[in-house]
Amino acid sequence: MRVDIISIFPEYFAPLDVSLLGKARQRGLLDIRVHQLREWTHDVHRTVDDTPYGGGPGMVMKPEPWGEAIDAVVVGAEIPPRLVVPTPSGRPFTQQVAIEYAKEPWLLFAPARYEGIDSRVMAEYGSRLRVDEVGIGDYVLAGGEAAVLVIVEAVARLLPGVLGNAESVADDSFAPGSMAGLLEGPVFTKPPVWRGHEVPPILLSGNHGAIARWRRDEALRRTAANRPELAARLDREALDKRDREVLQDASFRFRPEDMAN
Ligand code: ADE
Helix, strand or coil, X not given: CEEEEEECCHHHHHHHHCHHHHHHHHCCCCEEEEEEHHHHXXXXXXXXXXXXXXXXXXXXXXXHHHHHHHHHHHCCCCCCCEEEEEEEEEEECCHHHHHHHHCCCEEXXXXXXXXXXXCHHHHHHHCCCCEEEEECCCCCCCCCHHHHHHHHHHHHCCCCCCCCHXXXXXXXXXXXXXXXXXXXXCCCCCXXXXXXXXXXXXXXXXXXXXXXXXXXXXXXXXXXXXXXXXXXXXXXXXXXXXXXXXXXXXXXCCCHHHHCC
């Protein structure tokens, strides 16, 4: 997969050289190119922002440098990249979106500083490429760079060959499958007793059926406790009697308004 990132802080992306992603890049699975937006300014101050029309606080990123930068990156491309613009007002970035992005051959990220990018940039490229404005959560960062790091890491680990078998993505929280819609339960390793805390004996039992059931119980409990809105969206048809008991024990109630879905 090719990834281009245009930013006024190219140095922000140093973490992409580390660990899993660093290895994926070395192995040629991931081709990441970071560009300095200011290369496409023409004044001595290399200005990328200006005051907002209509007034208000903060500054807005000027359209011209973005237009020239994006044109330069996509020039000559037969199949253009998908343009991803991180913003807290975008559609939520989820595991589903990560899976979608992992199928793309090429992603181009346009992280903004200040109050955002002049909206005409998204309008202009909306007619030429697929443009996604995406938010990584309901909080406001100082800029889109950290969001790009999050998105690239979530996507890159899904690319074939990036994770070893030992770290399969199949049983991630939010992954499709029999545990779909459930958070992952707790995990344990050696020693069997640490500071008086025991590993749940069932995990040492060798009884794979019982272990799978225990893990599902824990996943249900954790989902009910930490993400009741996810629990409410569970496919009721896919829940067995034991699932319902566990949810009830966790004081989870399907509310009548959720019954409709
Ligand atoms: N830029 C600032 N806050 C953001 C967020 N929550 N998601 C994506 N981009 C952002």
